[in-house]
Ligand code: AVJ
């Protein structure tokens with residue numbers, strides 16, 4: 001059936017919930033229980049908080065809101081309310097112990113699958129089962145990504161393994177691509193599981209611009225470091241320069257220099273920084289400084305989405321760069337299948353009609369844009385998902401990373417974080433305006 005056919009959507013929801021739980025189980029069983037209750041970084045919750053929070057959100061939305069069921073454990077709601085307790089304070093809360101949290105999440109899941117079987121499953125209204133089950137599968141996968149960040153920050157022996165992406169021949173295509181100017185449809189009103197901030201679809205005018213064909217690589221970023229990028233205030237946003245000075249930053253997070261070589265710690269293993277991989281664990285300030293040093297800039301969110309979704313041949317916006325079909329392993333590096341980005345230039349099958357690569361998967365890409373609502377935005381199903389963040393100190397990231405599942409990644413998907421953050425799986429690509437000379441020569 002079509003992606004909005006009720007029975008097809010019901011089946012998709014079940015598959016997505018099961019896949020999310022498999023990942024959650026792995027991330028919370030590959031270390032001993034004491035590591036689940038420990039705080040590995042003040043930026044993160046203890047893993048056992050994420051586990052019970054996943055169950056609690058599922059209980060609130062699928063059992064109570066959709067299923068009309070009584071609360072199973074109303075007394076724990078406030079413990080797992082992300083707005084009541086900052087992450088740094090969560091380890092000292094009277095949280096469910098690992099075994100209790102597992103039982104609670106499993107109990108909720110059993111009941112949610114009963115609701116899934118019997119609920120009327122029409123996808124039209126955003127508070128209906130047709131949306132809520134997709135939202136909860138995405139929510140769990142988002143926390144699986146959060147837990148992967150905690151694993152990356154954790155000290156000690158490796159707990160997770162995954163095969164590496166296939167090696168790729170050095171990318172020899174053009175370094176940048178011209179995206180013609182003109183209007184395109186940004187956002188979506190059709191995608192059944194698109195979250196509130198991705199809606200509604202609306203026309204957006206974008207001037208012609210050039211965008212990097214691939215994300216910026218470690219080798220390119222090292223040239224910025226070698227050129228003294230971290231010593232030169234002129235490349236940095238004022239608050240970015242402040243954090244460079246205060247924290248004595250000299251490189252992306254998890255990098256260290258030993259015997260003249262850059263090494264990085266990745267999920268408990270120290271390894272040489274690979275030249276051809278997209279740079280990872282940079283803040284918005286670092287991405288912005290690199291772009292300025294390179295004589296370029298970050299793309300706006302609208303530019304990024306036009307590069308990722310606009311099909312100039314058909315003059316319409318597609319779901320993904322390659323068209324409307326769901327992601328597959330030959331198109332994008334998603335879903336923690338690998339625990340690192342693939343080399344820049346990988347996934348030719350995933351390229352956009354204009355030839356831009358790796359827009360989906362590998363690394364989240366910082367954009368120049370603040371997180372703001374689209375015209376016609378309506379908050380659902382709760383204001384705290386997006387609305388309370390609009391206008392705050394947040395920059396938008398696009399495209400997803402190896403760390404996030406396809407269910408929580410689309411051409412329209414919007415992520416956001418504070419511009420100083422770099423524990424997230426963040427990289428970037430750069431863009432530039434068309435020059436007057438190029439316009440005069442009729443190149444665009
Ligand atoms: C969209 C990744 C910014 O983790 O804060 C999880 C996702 N919202 N639970 C976050 C989310 C509620 C959100 N981000």
Ligand code: FE
Nearest residue numbers: 053082139143
């Ligand atoms: Fe959450």
